[in-house]
Amino acid sequence: MKVRAPEAPKSFPALVLLAFAVLWMALVILLPLVNVLAEAFKQGVQPYLSSIVQPDALSAIRLTLLVAGIAVPLNAVFGIAAAWCFTRFDFPLKGLLLSILDLPFTISPVISGIVWVLLFGAHGWFGAFLQAHDIKIIYALPGLVIATILVTLPFVARELIPLMQDQGTDEEVAAVTLGASGWDVFFRVTLPNIKWALTYGVLLCTARAMGEFGAVSVVSGHIRGLTNTLPLHIEVLYNEYDSVGAFAAATLLAGLALVTLVLKSLLEWRFADELAAHRRH
Amino acid sequence: MTTDATPDAGAPPFVTEGYKPPKATHKARVLPGFRLSLGITLTYLSLIVLIPLAALLARPWEHGLDGVWQAVSDPRVVASLKLTFGTAFAAAVVNLFAGLVVAWVLTRYEFPGKSLLDALVDLPFALPTAVAGVSLCSMYAANGWIGSLFAPLGIKIAYTPLGIFVALIFVGLPFIVRSVQPVLAEFDAEVEEAAQTLGASPMQTAVRVILPSLLPALLTGFSLAFARAVGEYGSVIFIAGNMPFVSEITPLLIVIKLEEFDYAGAAAVAVAMLALSFLSLLVINGVQLLLSKRGRA
Structure with missing residues (x-):
């Protein structure tokens, strides 16, 4: 089978299609990004800078980093464990478990938030118990963390599973046969083989963890300076008609998105063979 | 002689022609970490996905x-x-x-x-x-x-x-x-x-x-x-x-x-x-x- 190579658009319909695609992408996708910058700097550089260094914004940045810093490593460890057991062993109900693993991708972020309120909220299953022992989960850091973990759970596992499936077990079996211990096999054989796919998965997981809005919005309670992550901080300011403040905070997250896209493209270009065979989001 | 002599699958039988070891047990024997990785996976999926979703599915029925x-x-x-x-x-x-x-x-x-x-x-x-x-x-x-x-x-x-x-x-x-x-x-x-x-x-x-x-x-x-x-x-x-x-x-x-x-x-x-x-x-x-x-x- 041969595949058609891309060529310069010459015919009239080709040019029309190209023009449509470029215009559509510019208007629908690029313009909202440009608009963030335009709105943030509407009143000049000074108001922009002063709204980024105000205490509420700084504490939102710290909280966002903290939440991602807890959620991402946990999901990375889970992702590696899940990929190891799904690709190295056969066991009953594997297909069902894989579908459960994908669930956080298909359910609404709002649902990923309310399930925690139903468990730990004032009228939730464990609400009375938590109140009696003075443990705060909802409207506090633990709630933000578990909601973020749920939303970003599949990213690392979904990156590693197809790759480890493709790579097979030959090298690991050889290492075991030669007498390597389990952890030796993992750190010296498996990990070097999956390091770029792991990086890729962690990158996507981190970007989503820092940008998540719906799920954390439900469990946060929007307490300024305490439980507002950066995306929630944007919402609060925008609803208070502080447009420059909201868009200033938005530029930080937009910058994060751009860095993610650049790193992602770099990884796809440089380590295409060491990532999963097919491109995924 | 036939393969019926080896009920514990995994060990190569005397007659190897056409014999394929059962996949699951074969793999499970060679590579370590089955229990640990499955344990982590099941625990994590239950705590983070299954129990919360069960709480969601169970909740609407309290007024019948x-x-x-x-x-x-x-x-x-x-x-x-x-x-x-x-x-x-x-x-x-x-x-x-x-x-x-x-x-x-x-x-x-x-x-x-x-x-x-x-x-x-x-x-x-x-x-x-x-x-x-x-x-x-x-x-x-x-x-x-x-x-x-x-x-x-x-x-x-x-x-x-x-x-x-x-x-x-x-x-x-x-x-x-x-x-x-x-x-x-x-x-x-x-x-x-x-x-x-x-x-x-x-x-x-x-x-x-x-x-x-x-x-x-x-x-x-x-x-x-x-x-x-x-x-x-x-x-x-x-x-x-x-x-x-x-x-x-x-x-x-x-x-x-x-x-x-x-x-x-x-x-x-x-x-x-x-x-x-x-x-x-x-x-x-x-x-x-x-x-x-x-x-x-």
Whole structure:
């Protein structure tokens, strides 16, 4: 089978299609990004800078980093464990478990938030118990963390599973046969083989963890300076008609998105063979 | 002698011809870490996904079936479900065409700035929804870049269902492009050449030869975009206006019920939304199956 190579658009319909695609992408996708910058700097550089260094914004940045810093490593460890057991062993109900693993991708972020309120909220299953022992989960850091973990759970596992499936077990079996211990096999054989796919998965997981809005919005309670992550901080300011403040905070997250896209493209270009065979989001 | 001598599978039997060791036990014997990795996976999935979802599924029934029906058949809930699924469907249909053209241009043509355009497709995945939400809202408001073009015509986009539709188009585009692109890139050029040798025009080739083979990928992309749009929250609530019965999406209504401490009602609406979106996906899968059967016949 041969595949058609891309060529310069010459015919009239080709040019029309190209023009449509470029215009559509510019208007629908690029313009909202440009608009963030335009709105943030509407009143000049000074108001922009002063709204980024105000205490509420700084504490939102710290909280966002903290939440991602807890959620991402946990999901990375889970992702590696899940990929190891799904690709190295056969066991009953594997297909069902894989579908459960994908669930956080298909359910609404709002649902990923309310399930925690139903468990730990004032009228939730464990609400009375938590109140009696003075443990705060909802409207506090633990709630933000578990909601973020749920939303970003599949990213690392979904990156590693197809790759480890493709790579097979030959090298690991050889290492075991030669007498390597389990952890030796993992750190010296498996990990070097999956390091770029792991990086890729962690990158996507981190970007989503820092940008998540719906799920954390439900469990946060929007307490300024305490439980507002950066995306929630944007919402609060925008609803208070502080447009420059909201868009200033938005530029930080937009910058994060751009860095993610650049790193992602770099990884796809440089380590295409060491990532999963097919491109995924 | 036969293989019946070795009940403990895994150890090579004396007669090796045609003998395959049972896969599971064979692998489990050679590589370590089965119990540890399965233990972590099961514990984590149970704690993070299964138990919380069980809490969601169990909650609506505390006022019995009647309570569930009352919560779900409330006119405000029905209006929000219609709005949510209607705008999600309409946006996915628009993206079906726009995404197909973008994927086609990215795989078929060589032009300056192509890799930039390609990277830009992923922007809606990467841009946090709250950022997209506030930006779209300010763009399509009556004094925004695009809203101000439509305001003189008497067309309001922000704070109407039209605004929701526009936001969902932004959110859904990458799903269609990224589903179709790989299939289009690997389309067998010889099939296309054969069609043209037999006298088909480029247009006929595209519509009657290439497009049918893209249908499954298009439908996959459609269902992904649709499912995402139904649950979408951050990019929609700013631009929606959130007027009950007019521009209030179901995810927001769930949050409102939760904030009013109507846990059972919130859970009932959430379960109804989940059930409807799984049903929609089932229908789309059914169409896909039908198409692939017709393709083989």
